[in-house]
Amino acid sequence: MSFFLEVLIGGLLAGIMYSLVALGFVLIYKASGVFNFAQGAMVFFAALTFVGAQEKLGFPIWAALIFSLILMIILGVLTEKVVLRPLVNQPPISLFMVTIGLTFFVEGLAQLMWGTKVYPLELGIPDEPIAITLTRWGLNTDAVPNVLKEINSFDLIAAIVAGTLVAALAIFFQITRVGRALRAVADDHQAALSVGIPLKTIWAIVWSVAGFVALVAGLMWGARNGVQFALVFVALKALPVLILGGFDSVPGAIVGGLIIGALEKLAEVYIGPYFGGGIEIWFAYVAALLFLLVRPEGLFGEKQIDRV
Amino acid sequence: MKLKKVFFISIITLVLNGCGDKSSTDLTSEVEEAAPSQFFGIAGYRVGPYGPSGAPIATGYIDYLTLLNERDGGLNGVRLSWEECETEYNTAKGLECYERLKTRNPLGPTAIHPMSTGITYGLIDKAPVDQIPLITLGYGRTDASDGRVFPWVFPLMTNYWSQASAIVRFIETKEGGEKSLSGKKIVLLYHDSAYGKEPHEILKVEADNFGFDLVMIPVPHPGNEQQSQWMRIKKEQPDWVILWGWGVMSGTSIKTAKKVGFPREKMIGNWWSGAEVDTLAAGPSASTGYIAANMNLSGKNFEVVQEILKHVYQKGKGGDESYVGTVLWNRGVAQAMLTVEAVRNAQAKYGNTPMSGLQVRWGIENLSLTQAKLDELGFGGMVPPITVSCENHEGPGVVRFQQWDGEKWVSISDWVLGDQKLVRKMVEESAAKYASEKNIEYGCSS
Structure with a gap:
């Protein structure tokens, strides 16, 4: 039982890491109705800029963080100006296609600027069972159940970061004027424009915020695997999360991540051996697709009702 | 307005390029000179998901060729030239690179290192037709170690x-x-x-x-x-x-x-x-x-590494110096050395001129690098002694x-x-199966 719980908790926490990437997709989708294929590339660009600024330009961590954030904002603003603005009111498929092109551009730009080496990324977050971290901090762990002692400190911090991001974004979307404008734009570009919503500004803001989320995701994933090109593949982990949680739901990204993380880990450990292993990557997609049959808009996605 | 945009983006790209990693962005080539040279086609990968592993190998390979040109004036009076083609570790792009590189010189490339098992599989049937040896150091088909069935493929050193x-x-x-x-x-x-x-x-x-x-x-x-x-x-x-x-x-x-x-x-x-x-x-x-x-040791203490630093890097003709002495850079240097020694071997038989793929194939198949020879080349301790034969395209296997x-x-x-004994038995069984499927006649032609 304790091994089962260990796998389950490990899966839930791994799912949070997927949610961090999924959040970026959700933001863009909410604001423009576009599935941003370039989100993985943005994660890579952000993380590589962060470490590149330290390695090549000699920036301290705080300056590298600010520098990366500024570059992500510039990238967001330029994306709006050069890529999206000419496509206002075009079919969603055109916007989707342009994000595929953007992926190659961003991947290439990142490598052009900072090279293709692998950089280790040390954020100072311990990557060890929490019992060890607590003991190191001089805290007594006797009262902590054994299964919880095995939880990884890094995963726990990632969960806290993701939770904070979700709370902040939920407030942003629900309460602020800009957040409401974002939702209006997502519903209908032309209608939003006709009531005076500044579409260009809104898109620039949302791409910048998505850039910030990509930076956070890039730092967490980079600290885990090293900053390297393979970061673009973390987007693959986010897709089933989005399908399950709903493309336009911030809380859905978190809940979807938790479910997918837990399901795929349990499946790999308990069912995998009967299939020769290596099933988690497709199992997550199968689970998401099955869910689609029951609820096409995802767990928390907005139900689309079209008037005929 | 559009022109303004293009200008703006171009300026940004040019400025940012200044921060870039030289070796990752330049596809290096030594342009064919007037006198006939020994041409090396390099199918490498410096970008993409496997770029961090591919860049040091390609850099080491080119650094060694540069060393021979700078220090010795080439190989027995023949200058070495090369062109690098980016495959991104992608089989389709690798096959394109092969087709491009084979036309770059009247004699074709000396030998091709496909640098990917997928690309190797795609080239196994092409190489005999084009008469270009494939050197697959540590990858590719393991059973290609049986040179009687795979005369044009050389998984040198070990499989x-x-x-x-x-x-x-x-x-x-x-x-x-x-x-x-x-x-x-x-x-x-x-x-x-x-x-x-x-x-x-x-x-x-x-x-x-x-x-x-x-x-x-x-x-x-x-x-x-x-x-x-x-x-x-x-x-x-x-x-x-x-x-x-x-x-x-x-x-x-x-x-x-x-x-x-x-x-x-x-x-x-x-x-x-x-x-x-x-x-x-x-x-x-x-x-x-x-x-x-x-299959090779890392470190900068080997004589050949010191020679490269002296004759290549001190003259500003090397790649990214941070790669020097790493496992993969040393592997690239070793790959180049094995290819060059095959050419040298062929020259001893056919004369000191640029060698064709057919002649280089003979050079590889009759390669024998003893410890004394490796010491002389500056590779003592970095790689093991190696002897290749028609039956054994692998070498020492250590x-x-x-x-x-x-x-x-x-x-x-x-x-x-x-x-x-076990490895050889399995290699021969697998190669025999392949030969039977492809109707290949066994044998040694050299």
Whole structure:
């Protein structure tokens, strides 16, 4: 039982890491109705800029963080100006296609600027069972159940970061004027424009915020695997999360991540051996697709009702 | 307005380019000179997911060719020229590169290092037609070691099966010698691809012979999340883990091993999981104790490395100097040396002019680099002595083990030979099967 719980908790926490990437997709989708294929590339660009600024330009961590954030904002603003603005009111498929092109551009730009080496990324977050971290901090762990002692400190911090991001974004979307404008734009570009919503500004803001989320995701994933090109593949982990949680739901990204993380880990450990292993990557997609049959808009996605 | 945009983007790109990594962005080429030269076509990869591994190899290869031009004026009076083509480790692009490189010189490329098992498979049927030797150092088809069936393919130094068998021998030694593996459990954590499945058969046979329990756990591509695989390993409680990884998978494995508390001293990576890019990705401290098999040693103390630093880098003609002395850069240098020595061998027979692919094939197949010769070339200790023949396109089949000490790789063994009798038997059986499927007549033409 304790091994089962260990796998389950490990899966839930791994799912949070997927949610961090999924959040970026959700933001863009909410604001423009576009599935941003370039989100993985943005994660890579952000993380590589962060470490590149330290390695090549000699920036301290705080300056590298600010520098990366500024570059992500510039990238967001330029994306709006050069890529999206000419496509206002075009079919969603055109916007989707342009994000595929953007992926190659961003991947290439990142490598052009900072090279293709692998950089280790040390954020100072311990990557060890929490019992060890607590003991190191001089805290007594006797009262902590054994299964919880095995939880990884890094995963726990990632969960806290993701939770904070979700709370902040939920407030942003629900309460602020800009957040409401974002939702209006997502519903209908032309209608939003006709009531005076500044579409260009809104898109620039949302791409910048998505850039910030990509930076956070890039730092967490980079600290885990090293900053390297393979970061673009973390987007693959986010897709089933989005399908399950709903493309336009911030809380859905978190809940979807938790479910997918837990399901795929349990499946790999308990069912995998009967299939020769290596099933988690497709199992997550199968689970998401099955869910689609029951609820096409995802767990928390907005139900689309079209008037005929 | 549009022009303004284009201008703006161009300026940004140009400015940002200044920060870039020279070796990652320049596709290096030494332009064909007026006098006939020996042309080397290089199918490498410096960008994309495997760029961090490909860049040092290509850089080392070119640095060695540059050394010969700068120090010796070429090879027996023949200048060396080359062109690099970016494959991104993509089979389709690799085949395009091959087609492009084979037309670049009247004699074609000296030999092609496809640098990918997928590209190698795509070229096996083409190479004999175009008469271009394929050198597949540590990758490609293992059974191509039987030169009677694969006369144009040379998996020089050692192949996957020799490596797997040598790893088992190494573990046996660590466990206390003969019969010490009986009752032990070894996990093979492998990249879920044709490459990752390469050692399955021989490890199964070795498990039967030695009496150890073999558990094989695949990691789906790209392998950037391995929580469940390592939970399984934790449950299995193996004595050793053999890591058959590539790219991001290797570093993630080492890091996740630390996460679940598996000792890195009990992890042995193969030669594609045993470079600085892997240990640095995991974090130098997380990797401390991790062991890797290798076909060449790392370090800057070898004479040839010092020569390259003196004649190439001090003149500003080298690539990225941070690669010098790393596992993969040294491998690139060794690859170039083997190719060049094959040409030198061919020149001894055919004369000191640029050699054709057919002549170079003879040069490789009759290559014999003794310890004395390697010492003379400055490679003593970096690679093992190698003798190639028509029957044996592999060579010595030995590997050496290095351990990460937190900062660098340290050699912890001599050259280790696996069960060559078993390996050779399996190679010949597999090659015979291939020959029968393709209606290939056995034999040695040289």
